[in-house]
Amino acid sequence: MTLQQVVRTASRTPKKLLTTWRRSIQTRVVVYTVLLTAAAVSLVGLILLEQIGDELVQDRVASAKAEASEELSAARSSIAETSGANGGTPLQRNDLGDPIIQRSLSRGYGVVMAGPVTSTSGRISDDGVEWTPGLDVRSVPPTLEDRFQTIRAEPVWTYTRISYDDGERSSTPGIVIGAQLELHDDTYNIYFLFPMDQEQETLGVITRGLLAAGAILILLIGVGSWIVTRHVVTPIRIARRTAERLAAGRLEERMVVRGEDDLTGLAISFNQMASGLQNQIRQLEHLSRVQRRFSSDVSHELRTPLTTVRMASDVLHEARDSFDAPTARAAELLQTELDRFETLLGDLLEISRFDAGAAVLDVYDTDLTALAHAVVEAYTPLADKRDIELKVVAPDHPCTAQVDHRRVERIVRNLVANATDHALVGQTVTIRIDSDEHAAALTVRDHGVGLAPGETALVFNRFWRADPARDRSSGGTGLGLSISLEDAHLHGGWLQAWGRPDQGAQFRLTLPRYAGAALRHSPLPLVPADARDTLEAS
Incomplete structure (x- = not known):
């Protein structure tokens, strides 16, 4: 393993541990x-x-x-x-100290004897000190010596560290007990040092x-x-994996039930919930199929009578000049409503194809700038009637993408028509186009009543209208944005909406430049640069 691999493995280990911990x-x-x-x-x-x-x-x-x-x-x-029997203090001191020191050797403790105690002597550092061989006399704490610099001091003990100068034994904790012995007229300090090595x-x-x-x-x-x-x-964990498989559409998945404990009760409840969800989903799928079938059948069945009514309406409309004024007006209204009914019927057929999964793309390179100009040119007369300006803003470089020209043109027409319906009189509807290496985008910005919070998701619902009392000057059916969203998804693109009350709205269409590519970003922002919240953030 190379050094780089070792470093890489070492850097990944904390991340793996943190992931496991979470x-x-x-x-x-x-x-x-x-x-x-x-x-x-x-x-x-x-x-x-x-x-x-x-x-x-x-x-x-x-x-x-x-x-x-x-x-x-x-x-x-x-x-x-032996008091007074051996004729001299030094001899008695030796006779007294030597046996004590000899016994200390056999019993495993140390003895230090110093004295006699006077006003100027009696410390261990003075002459006349006897001690157990090998013992370091500095093991007696100086503070204990200070207590025995007076005659007739009471015995006392303290902790100490016993050291040896023979080089064979190491220091060990111990106890030192100090006392005084009177030998004739002299007083001697004697210290017993008991090691605690066995206790240690x-x-x-x-x-x-x-x-x-x-x-x-x-x-x-x-x-x-x-x-x-x-x-x-x-x-x-089994319940989680089963839930994931259920969410993926495998509705027959169930947990294995064993035993009679609480976890078994959880498995039984989970299976009952899954069965209930499966039944509900199947019912909804059945109802959805019935609804799609009904829409498709009705749309197709209406084609024949609509054709007959259209032929009769055309005859009446062409002969309207020979009618009296009310009859001529009725012929014009009939023609207008038939046009709208035909558009609605076409939209319903298109929706039924999306629901049935029968919609397909006819993909080829398309210039989005030219497409936007064509749509604007078609809607300019309608915009002029409301004193609304349609403006296209495009970059110098070409904005091409591999798309279905007919479907993308329908999306742009729906967006421009929707913006024209909701823009205020005298305002400008701006169509902006841009692209980069991976994606192409088109936004339609109007300055109308805008969208309330939560309506950006509802705006793509079928037959939903932000203002039901508002007249549709473009003659829309209420299905345009729904069809546009399906067209965008069919391309693998996005169709998103932004809006604020009294600030207007902006719709953004983002498409991959190459068919089948995945989208990760859009060349144009969803929130327009002239929005008040954007200006306040800046």
Whole structure:
């Protein structure tokens, strides 16, 4: 493996762990359980170690005091028995100190004897000090020495660190007990140093045992929580996968039911819900098929009588000059409404083809700029009647795309007609075109009443009108935007709407430049640059 691969793998590992942490309930539950168990075990272990350590120290202190008291009693008895018998203090001091030091060697503790105590002497650093061989006399704390610089000081003990100068033994924690012995007219300080290496070793064994037991306990609890959560999470994961397959259209998918516990009840309820949804969806599909069939049949069946009525209407319309005024007006209205009825019938047939999945594309390269100019030229007379200007804004470079010319032209005609119907008198409807390497876009901007919040999704519904009382000067049927949306989807494109009350609306058509390509962006913004919210943000 190369260095780059190692670095790449190392950089991906935290992302994978973070993804697993976010997506896996089982992982989070196990980690939380292990952490809480580790915290509890650590707390209990520390409390136990502290209590055990205190008990060991107290026992060691008690035994050290008893042993020191026994040595002092034996020394005082020896002094009392030999008082005045050997003819000199130095000799008695040696006879007294040597046995104590010899016994300390066999019993595993140290002794330091200093003195006699006077106003200027009696410290260990002065001459006349005896101690157990190998013991470092600096193990006696100076603060303890200070307490015994007066005669008849009470015995006292303290903790210390016992060191050795023989090079074989390492320092160890211990207890030092200080006391005074009176030998004739002189007073001597004697210090007993009891190491606590055995207690330290015992505490170490206990600590290692607690650590091993805690690690095993945490491991067992972690494995147990993994098994328990897996038992709970597995049915949930099965339910999720089953729901995904149901959402993908595989309505026959069901969960396997085993046992009689709560999870089994969840599986039964899920299967009942899936069966209910399947029945409802099948009913809706049946109703949808019936509706599409009805629309298609009605549209086709109306063709023959409509043709007959059209022929009669044409005859009446051509002869209207010979009629009286009311009859001539009725012939004109009949002709107009028949035109609108034919358009509505054509739209219904087109909708039925979309519903049946029979719509196909006839794709070839189309210049969207030329197409927009052709539509504007066709709608200019209608716009002039309302004193509305139609304006095309296109770049210098050609904006071509592989599209069905007829369907895209129908989309643009519907958008321009819709903008002309809703634009205010004297305003301008702007058709803007642009393209890049992957997509081509066309926007139609009007300055009319606009769209209320939530209406940008409703505007593409069949027969929906933003203002039902508003007259359609272009003679629309209410299906234009629905057909336009289906045409855009058939190309793999987008048809989107933006609008604000009293700021007008803008519709954006985005198409891939090459047939079958996927869209990821649009060359033109959906929100127009002259919108008030855009200006305020700027």
